[in-house]
Amino acid sequence: MTLDGQPVLETERLHLRPLTGEDREALYAIASDPAVWEQHPIHDRWRREVFDAFFDESLGSGGGLTVxxxxxxxxxGHSRYGEVELDEEGDVIEIGWTFLAPMCWGKGLNHEMKSAMLGHAFAAADVVEFRVGDTNYRSRNALEAIGAVRTERYELERYQGKRVVHLVYAITREAFENGPLA
Incomplete structure (x- = not known):
């Protein structure tokens, strides 16, 4: 089954819509705060040229959403769907590339956004995965709070000559339907 990677999703307090080129400056105003990236493996995404590359990739992905x-x-904020892929567990899609303005932290908006995104994803996928830097404790805690479970898998990359470890978290359709976001 295919997934509309850029749906319009509504929650009580949020409207998620397809990312457009006109969103660049408003999103950069948020992303230019180094606190947003302090635990992220790409810790300098607050720099204009690093953010612009991130934004352009998301714009071209067909999965970018503006919050x-x-x-x-x-x-x-911003989030994104990856491509639906088939593996031994069935159809799998990644949700990630998420950031919210610090003024939104701790107010339940991430839960609200992820609930809507997961509900949409499970119309086409059996499992949703998230990749998060091993030292990004804020994101790891947020994922665990929505019922995602750390798998045994991880991915190694390099950024600015340093090793970057991304842990893979996952949530199944059943776990979502019976979990904290149900």
Missing amino acids: VRKSDSAIV
Whole structure:
């Protein structure tokens, strides 16, 4: 089954819509805060040229979403769907590349956003995966809070000559339907 990688999703407080080129400056205003990336493996995404490469990749991916707060129509973040792939567990899709404005942290908006994104993903996939830097404790805690479980898999990359470890977390359709976001 195919997945609409850029749906319009509504939650109580958020509107998620397809990423457009016009979102660049509003998202950079958020991403330019080094605190957003302090635990992230690409810790310098606050730099203009690093952010622009990230943004351009997301824009071209067919899966980028802009997160808008309904109360004031402010752009407050970004997330993205990866491609649906088939593996031994069935159809798998990745959700990631997520960042929210620090003023939104700790207010349940990530839960709300991920609940909508997972609900949409499970229309086409059996499993949703997330990749997160091993030292990105804020994101790891957020994933565990929504019911994602760390798998035994990990991926190694290099960034600026340093080794980067991405842990793979996953949540199944059944775990989602019976978990904290149900």
